[in-house]
Amino acid sequence: MQKPSIPKGTRDFSPLEMAKRNYIFNTIKEAFLLYGFQQIETPAMENYSTLMGKYGEEGDKLLFKVLNSGDFLKSVTDEQLIGRNCAQLTSSLCEKGLRYDLTVPFARYVVQHRNEIQFPFKRYQIQPVWRADRPQKGRYREFYQCDADVVGSDSLVNEIELVSLIDYVFAKFGINICIKLNNRKVLTGIAEIIGEADKIIDITVAIDKIDKIGIDNVNQELSEKGISDEAIATLQPLLQLSGSNTDKLATLRSLLEKSATGMKGVDELEYVLSHADSLGMKANVELDVSLARGLNYYTGTILEVKACDVQIGSITGGGRYDNLTGVFGMEGVSGVGISFGADRIFDVLNTLDLYPAGTCVSTKILFLNLGENEASESLRTILALRSKGFSAELYPDCSKMKKQMAYADAKQIPYVGIIGESELSEKVITLKNMATGEQCKVTAEEIADRLS
Amino acid sequence: MQKPSIPKGTRDFSPLEMAKRNYIFNTIKEAFLLYGFQQIETPAMENYSTLMGKYGEEGDKLLFKVLNSGDFLKSVTDEQLIGRNCAQLTSSLCEKGLRYDLTVPFARYVVQHRNEIQFPFKRYQIQPVWRADRPQKGRYREFYQCDADVVGSDSLVNEIELVSLIDYVFAKFGINICIKLNNRKVLTGIAEIIGEADKIIDITVAIDKIDKIGIDNVNQELSEKGISDEAIATLQPLLQLSGSNTDKLATLRSLLEKSATGMKGVDELEYVLSHADSLGMKANVELDVSLARGLNYYTGTILEVKACDVQIGSITGGGRYDNLTGVFGMEGVSGVGISFGADRIFDVLNTLDLYPAGTCVSTKILFLNLGENEASESLRTILALRSKGFSAELYPDCSKMKKQMAYADAKQIPYVGIIGESELSEKVITLKNMATGEQCKVTAEEIADRLS
Numbered sequence: 091m092q093k094p095s096i097p098k099g100t101r102d103f104s105p106l107e108m109a110k111r112n113y114i115f116n117t118i119k120e121a122f123l124l125y126g127f128q129q130i131e132t133p134a135m136e137n138y139s140t141l142m143g144k145y146g147e148e149g150d151k152l153l154f155k156v157l158n159s160g161d162f163l164k165s166v167t168d169e170q171l172i173g174r175n176c177a178q179l180t181s182s183l184c185e186k187g188l189r190y191d192l193t194v195p196f197a198r199y200v201v202q203h204r205n206e207i208q209f210p211f212k213r214y215q216i217q218p219v220w221r222a223d224r225p226q227k228g229r230y231r232e233f234y235q236c237d238a239d240v241v242g243s244d245s246l247v248n249e250i251e252l253v254s255l256i257d258y259v260f261a262k263f264g265i266n267i268c269i270k271l272n273n274r275k276v277l278t279g280i281a282e283i284i285g286e287a288d289k290i291i292d293i294t295v296a297i298d299k300i301d302k303i304g305i306d307n308v309n310q311e312l313s314e315k316g317i318s319d320e321a322i323a324t325l326q327p328l329l330q331l332s333g334s335n336t337d338k339l340a341t342l343r344s345l346l347e348k349s350a351t352g353m354k355g356v357d358e359l360e361y362v363l364s365h366a367d368s369l370g371m372k373a374n375v376e377l378d379v380s381l382a383r384g385l386n387y388y389t390g391t392i393l394e395v396k397a398c399d400v401q402i403g404s405i406t407g408g409g410r411y412d413n414l415t416g417v418f419g420m421e422g423v424s425g426v427g428i429s430f431g432a433d434r435i436f437d438v439l440n441t442l443d444l445y446p447a448g449t450c451v452s453t454k455i456l457f458l459n460l461g462e463n464e465a466s467e468s469l470r471t472i473l474a475l476r477s478k479g480f481s482a483e484l485y486p487d488c489s490k491m492k493k494q495m496a497y498a499d500a501k502q503i504p505y506v507g508i509i510g511e512s513e514l515s516e517k518v519i520t521l522k523n524m525a526t527g528e529q530c531k532v533t534a535e536e537i538a539d540r541l542s
Numbered sequence: 543m544q545k546p547s548i549p550k551g552t553r554d555f556s557p558l559e560m561a562k563r564n565y566i567f568n569t570i571k572e573a574f575l576l577y578g579f580q581q582i583e584t585p586a587m588e589n590y591s592t593l594m595g596k597y598g599e600e601g602d603k604l605l606f607k608v609l610n611s612g613d614f615l616k617s618v619t620d621e622q623l624i625g626r627n628c629a630q631l632t633s634s635l636c637e638k639g640l641r642y643d644l645t646v647p648f649a650r651y652v653v654q655h656r657n658e659i660q661f662p663f664k665r666y667q668i669q670p671v672w673r674a675d676r677p678q679k680g681r682y683r684e685f686y687q688c689d690a691d692v693v694g695s696d697s698l699v700n701e702i703e704l705v706s707l708i709d710y711v712f713a714k715f716g717i718n719i720c721i722k723l724n725n726r727k728v729l730t731g732i733a734e735i736i737g738e739a740d741k742i743i744d745i746t747v748a749i750d751k752i753d754k755i756g757i758d759n760v761n762q763e764l765s766e767k768g769i770s771d772e773a774i775a776t777l778q779p780l781l782q783l784s785g786s787n788t789d790k791l792a793t794l795r796s797l798l799e800k801s802a803t804g805m806k807g808v809d810e811l812e813y814v815l816s817h818a819d820s821l822g823m824k825a826n827v828e829l830d831v832s833l834a835r836g837l838n839y840y841t842g843t844i845l846e847v848k849a850c851d852v853q854i855g856s857i858t859g860g861g862r863y864d865n866l867t868g869v870f871g872m873e874g875v876s877g878v879g880i881s882f883g884a885d886r887i888f889d890v891l892n893t894l895d896l897y898p899a900g901t902c903v904s905t906k907i908l909f910l911n912l913g914e915n916e917a918s919e920s921l922r923t924i925l926a927l928r929s930k931g932f933s934a935e936l937y938p939d940c941s942k943m944k945k946q947m948a949y950a951d952a953k954q955i956p957y958v959g960i961i962g963e964s965e966l967s968e969k970v971i972t973l974k975n976m977a978t979g980e981q982c983k984v985t986a987e988e989i990a991d992r993l994s
Contacts, residue, residue: 094650094870097587097638102651104658105580105665112581124928126905126935128557128953129564133684134586134640134670135549135606154587155609157636159674163626171623174615183635184609186549188586198546199554206556208952210938213557218586222611232585245938247917254925365918369925418546453578465699466817473706473821476576483578486662486697500660501580 099223099231109450110436114263115216118236118430121259125251127214127238132195134218135186142187144194144417150177152222155184188220192237193414193427200241201418209242228433239427241414246358248426249391249410250365256395256406256428257371263435264444266398267405268374269366272381273359274388274409276342279352280328280379283345284321291382292317297329298380305329331379335363338377358390374398387411391426397438405434452481454541455505456498459485468509471519471534478538482507498524505541551675551683561902562888566715567668570688570882573711577703579666579690584647586670587638594639596646596869604674607636640672644689645866645879652693653870661694680885691879693866698810700878701843701862702817708847708858708880709823715887716896718850719857720826721818724833725811726840726861728794731804732780732831735797736773743834744769749781750832757781780831787815787829794831810842826850839863843878849890857886904933906993907957907973908950911937920961923971923986930990934959950976957993 096102103111122129141153163171166182189195192215200207216236225231238255240248253269260267277294281287292315296308303311308329312322327345331338339360346352359377366375373395383392390410397405408428415423439445455475457468465484472482485494498506508520518531521540532540548554555563574581593605615623618634641647644667652659668688677683690707692700705721712719729746733739744767748760755763760781764774779797783790791812798804811829818827825847835844835856842862849857860880867875891897907927909920917936924934937946950958960972970983973992984992 094592094654095589096585096592096650096654097589100585100587102585102655103583104655105582108581108583123904124931124933126908126933126953128904129560130557131555131560133548133552133554134672135552135684137547137549140546140548151611154611156640157607157609157632159603159606161626161628163628163631168624172620174613176613176615179615180609188608198548202546202548203554203556208949210949212935220586232587240938243938245911245940247911247921247936247938250921251936251938254921258928365921368918369921452575452580456578459697459699466820469699469702469706469817469821476710479576481576481578483664484699484703486692486695486699486703488697497660497662501578 097231099225099229101230101232105452106450109452110439110445111432113445113449114432114435114439115234115236117262118259118432119214119216121255121262122214122238124258125212125238125255127212130196130199130213130215131217132189132192132199132215134189134220136189136195136198138181138185138187140198141190141194142181145190149190153190154188154220154222155180156186156188157183158185189217190221191219192217192235192429193239196237196239197414198418200423201415201420204420207242210240210248211242212238212240214238228437230433234432236430236432237427239425241423241425244410244412244424246361246365246391249358249362249393250369252408252426252428253362253366253375253393254369254371256393257373259430260395261372263439265405265435265438265442266373268376268396268398269371270376270378270381270394270396271359271362272378272392273355274390274392275351275355276346276359276379277355277382279346279349279355280325282349282352284317284324286317286321289315289317293325294380294382300329300380328379335375335377338379339363342379355390362391383407383409389413393428400438400441402434402438405431405438407431451502451504453483453501453503454480455482455507456494456501456503457482457484457507457509458491458494459488460508460510461488464509464511464514467514468507471507471509471537474534475538475541480538480541507537549683551677551681553682553684557904558902561904562891562897563884565897565901566884566887566891567686567688569714570711570884571666571668573707573714574666574690576710577664577690577707579664582648582651582665582667583669584641584644584651584667586641586672588641588647588650590633590637590639592650593642593646594633597642601642605642606640606672606674607632608638608640609635610637641669642673643671644669644687644881645691648689648691649866650870652875653867653872656872662692662700663694664690664692666690680889682885686884688882688884689879691877693875693877696862696864696876698813698817698843701810701814702821704860704878704880705814705818705827705845706821706823708845709825711882712847713824715891717857717887717890717894718825720828720848720850721823722828722830722833722846722848723811723814724830724844725807726842726844727803727807728798728811728831729807729834731798731801731807732777734801734804736769736776738769738773741767741769745777746832746834752781783831787827790829790831791815807842814843835859835861841865845880852890852893854886854890857883857890859883903954903956905935905953905955906932907934907959908946908953908955909934909936909959909961910943910946911940912960912962913940916961916963916966919966920959923959923961923989926986927990927993932990932993959989 162183218232218234220232281290296312327341342356381392388409389412392409394404395406410426412424414425459465468484475482506522521532522529614635670684670686672684733742748764779793794808833844840861841864844861846856847858862878864876866877911917920936927934958974973984974981
C-alpha cells in the first residue's frame with residue numbers, strides 16, 4: 091500500500107509547528123483586540139459569482155472551484171461537453187469556489203450585513219485562503235491571512251492606528267522593522283506632472299532600482315520605456331529623493347505644486363508621518379515613493395513592512411481603498427487595512443530564533459506509570475495540579491522506565507513526577523527536574539509551589 | 543444588483559457570535575492543554591483517494607470535490623463525457639476533496655508522520671469540516687469539529703482521562719451533564735449469548751425505546767424483527783437493566799457469563815466507572831447498554847454526553863477504535879478519542895445563558911474624537927492604556943457626539959473617555975461609566991486604576 095500523502099502545496103502542522111504558529115497568531119490577535127478590532131469569520135466556500143472577476147484574469151484561473159453535488163452535468167449539453175471549453179464549463183459544473191483572500195469575502199460580508207453593522211467597522215479575520223498557484227519555496231496553495239480593516243471612515247486616524255498596531259506587534263515579536271509609507275495620490279500627482287499617466291508603473295519600478303543600478307541606468311531605462319526627455323528631466327528630484335522624511339516631503343511639495351491630487355497625497359503622508367513621530371514608534375517609519383503594491387486597488391495610503399535583519403520580502407502590507415464594496419452594489423465605503431504575512435513572520439522568527447522560552451512547552455509535568463495503585467494516586471495528584479492551572483499527564487501504560495522518560499524528552503516536558511511503592515507508603519512524590527537532573531521528594535501540598 | 547449571499551448551509555459569524563465561539567473553543571483548548579494534548583492541523587483539501595471509501599457509500603456522495611485546475615477534461619474521452627456517469631467522471635475531474643471529518647485526516651497524518659511521532663500520541667485538532675448534507679436546523683455544510691485522541695496505547699487510563707476531561711470542560715461551562723458509557727464488547731457479548739449476532743443494532747434500538755414505549759411493546763418489536771422467543775426471554779434482564787452502575791454491572795456479569803468477550807467488556811466498564819467514581823466527577827456517569835454510536839467503528843469503550851437541562855442530542859461523543867490506521871497500511875494502532883460538538887454546545891450555552899460576564903466585551907474604553915489636538919492627546923493616553931493591557935480605541939472621525947456614543951453602545955464598550963478643550967487645559971480626562979452613567983475627572987496616571 092502506498093504511503094498516504096497530501097495535495098501539493100499544502101501542509102500538515104506538527105505540534106511543534108502549531109505551538110510556534112499559535113504564538114504568532116495569539117500575539118497578533120491580542121494586538122487586534124487591544125486596538126479595538128473585532129473578529130469575524132466567513133465560510134471557506136463562497137458563491138462562484140462572488141469570487142469570479144475580482145482578482146483579474148489570472149486570479150480567476152487560480153481559484154479552486156468546488157464541483158456541484160449530485161448530477162453536476164445536468165445543465166450542460168452534449169455539444170458543450172464535447173466542445174471542451176473548460177473555462178466556460180466550469181461555471182456550469184461549479185457554483186462554489188474556495189476563498190482566495192479575506193478581502194472579497196469581507197466586502198461581501200459588509201454589504202450583506204450592512205444593516206447589522208455599526209460603522210466605522212473595525213474587523214479582523216484570521217483564516218486560511220486557497221490559491222491554485224504553482225507551489226514553490228514559501229508559496230503554498232493553502233495559507234493563513236491575518237487581516238485588520240476599518241471601513242466606513244476616511245479619517246487618517248485609522249492610518250495612524252494601523253501604523254501603531256504594526257509597531258506594537260513587531261515590538262512584541264522582537265523583530266526590527268522598517269515601515270515604508272507612500273500614497274497613491276502622490277503617484278497620481280507624479281504622473282500628472284510629467285504628463286505620462288499611463289507610465290506610472292514603469293516610473294515606480296525605475297525609482298525602486300536606483301540603489302541597485304544607479305541613476306544613469308534608470309534614466310536610460312525610462313527613456314527606453316518611451317518617457318520623454320522633458321519628463322525625465324522633471325523626474326530628477328524625485329529620483330534623487332533622499333534624506334529625512336521631512337526633506338523628502340519638502341522635495342515632493344515643490345515637485346507636485348501644480349497637482350492638486352499630488353499635494354493632497356503629500357498632506358496625507360505628512361499627517362501620518364508626523365503623528366507616527368510624535369507617538370514614538372520603535373519601528374523606523376520611512377517615506378518611500380517607489381512603493382506601489384496593487385496600484386489599481388489602493389487610493390490613498392500605501393504601506394509595507396520589511397524586516398531589518400532578514401532578507402525576505404514584505405512581511406506585512408496594506409493601504410487605503412475607496413471602493414471596496416462597490417463591486418457588490420454598495421458605493422462610497424472607504425476603508426483602510428493591513429495584512430500580516432504569517433508564513434513569512436514564522437520564517438523570520440525561526441531565522442532569528444526569537445520565540446520566547448516556553449513557547450514549545452505544553453505539558454509541565456509527566457507522572458510515570460509504575461503500576462495500578464501508583465497510577466491511581468498519580469491521577470489524584472494530577473487532577474489537583476490541573477485545578478491549579480498546571481498542565482499534567484500520566485503515562486498511560488506501565489511501560490519500561492526508559493520508554494516513559496523518552497516520552498517526556500520528546501514532548502520537552504520539564505518535570506517528571508514519580509509515585510512508586512515507596513512514595514506511596516511515605517505519602518510523597520519524587521519530583522525530577524529534567525533540565526538539571528535534580529530530584530527531590532515533595533508532598534502533594536508542596537508540589538504546585540515547586541512547579542511555579 | 544443582487545444582494546450578495548453565501549452558499550446554503552454555510553454561515554458568517556459576526557463579532558458577537560465570534561466572541562461566544564472563541565469562549566467555547568478557548569475553554570476546550572485550555573482543557574486539552576491541561577490534559578497534555580498537543581495541537582495539529584491538516585490541510586482543508588485531502589487527496590481524493592484519502593477520503594473516498596472511508597465514510598460508506600452515502601459519505602462518498604456527501605464529500606465536496608475540488609475541480610482540477612486547468613484542462614480538467616484532459617483524461618476524459620468524449621464517450622465518457624456523453625456517458626454522463628457522474629460518480630465515475632468525478633474521479634477523473636477531481637483529485638482533491640474537502641475534509642469530511644478530522645478522524646480520517648488524523649489517521650493519514652499518523653501514518654504519514656509515523657517516524658516523527660512519539661507514541662502514545664495525544665493530539666487535539668479544532669478545524670472546520672465540510673459535508674454536502676441537506677442543510678436543516680442545526681445541521682450545516684461547514685462546521686467545526688473539536689477532537690482529542692490518544693493513539694498507540696490501549697491502556698484504560700486513557701478512557702479515564704477522557705472522561706475526566708469531559709467532566710472538566712462541562713464544569714467550566716457550567717452545563718450539567720450525564721456521561722453515558724457503554725462498551726462494544728458488551729454488545730458483542732449480548733449478540734453471542736442470544737445467538738443473533740446480526741441483530742445487535744435492532745436490539746440496541748429496542749433497548750433505547752423502553753422508557754418511551756414500555757417493555758411489552760419492545761418485546762413485540764423484537765419479535766417482529768425476527769428475534770426468537772428464546773432469545774427475547776434471555777434478553778429480559780438486559781431490557782430491565784436498572785439501578786446503580788454497580789447493579790447494572792452485576793446483572794451484565796450474570797447475563798454474559800458465557801461470553802469471554804462480553805465479560806472483558808464488563809471488566810473494562812467496571813474499571814472505568816470505578817476510577818471515575820474515585821476521582822470524583824461533577825458529571826453523572828452512567829452505564830447505558832443502549833448506547834451504540836457508529837457500532838462498526840468502535841471496538842471498546844463507547845461514550846456520549848447529554849445535557850441535563852436542555853433537550854438536544856448528544857453534545858460530545860467518542861470511543862475506542864482498534865484499527866484507525868489500518869486502512870492506510872499501518873496495523874495494530876489502538877486509539878481512543880472524543881469529539882466536542884461545538885455548535886450544540888453553543889446552542890446549550892445560549893439557551894441557558896451561561897456565558898460569563900464580559901464574554902462579549904472587546905474594547906474597554908472608547909475615547910471620543912473632539913478635534914485634532916484633543917484626538918492627538920487621546921491617542922497618547924490610549925497608547926499608555928494598551929501598554930497596560932487595556933483594549934482602547936479612539937473614534938476615528940470628529941463626528942456628532944450622539945453618533946460616537948451610539949458606537950460605544952453598539953460595541954458594548956463599558957467606559958468612554960473624553961478629552962475636550964477644557965480637559966486639555968486642565969490636563970484631565972473625563973471618564974464615563976456607560977452602565978451607571980456616572981462621570982468623573984481623572985488624570986492620565988489614575989485612569990488605568992479606575993478601569994481595573
